Amino acid sequence: MNIEIRKAVTADIDRLMQIFSIAREFMKSSGNPNQWINGYPQEEFICKEIADGHCFVCINKENGNIVATFxxxxxxxxxxxxxxxxxxxxxxxxxxxxxxxxxGSVKGIASMCIEWSSLISPCLRVDTHHDNKVMQHLLEKNGFVRCGIIYVANGTPRIAYQRNTNNK
Structure with a gap:
């Protein structure tokens, strides 16, 4: 698959919110109904992530569609x-x-995002919900090691992972 990753821009927000909606439905259908609740992540929050330069989009170069974000x-x-x-x-x-x-239109997109991110930093950390078995599998498949439990801002626990390609 021919994917390009670039920083998100404000004009991408409608598509990003569609992708988050699709992802919430996928999580519910795969046994993870409690991770992204109450419309999380909210549009205002993602707009701030874009403004801060943290948000990226994955574009299918064959058709120009944004297919993923992180x-x-x-x-x-x-x-x-x-x-x-x-x-x-x-x-x-x-x-x-x-x-x-x-x-969901491109298989292997999580691995592509991880590999792209590892070009920025050999040491990556991620956390995910206990019920998010799909993400846990993807992280372990991509060389992440389960490190313990952390607590996000609202006080709920998450499984924390790290991958450090410096230590291979």
Whole structure:
């Protein structure tokens, strides 16, 4: 698949919100109804991520359609400062992948986003909901190691993962 990744721009917002809606429905149908609830992520939040330069889009170069989105944010992430039931394998500088979502039209898009992100930083961290078995599988398939449990801003737990290609 011929995919281009670029920073999202404000004009992308309607398509991004469609993709998040598709992703929420997919999560519900695959046994994860509680991760992105109450319309999360909200449009205002994604607009801020775009303005801050954290939000990226994946474009199918064959037809020009945006097929996926994710945020890549330079650490440290305050929610990762406390981890229980495990530990981070190192204290190297890292980037965090957040809000990875796809419209489902391109297989392997998560792996493409991860590999692209690893060009920015060899050390990547991600967290996901306990019920998000699909993401857990994708992360482990892409070399991430489960490190423990962190708590996001609303106090709910997430499984934390790290991949550091410096330590291969």
């Amino acid at each position: 945020c890549l944010i330079k650490g440290p992430d305050p929610t990762y400062s406390y981890i229980e039931d495990g530990e981070w394998p190192d204290n190297e500088p890292y980037y965090v992948i957040h809000r990875l979502a796809s419209d």
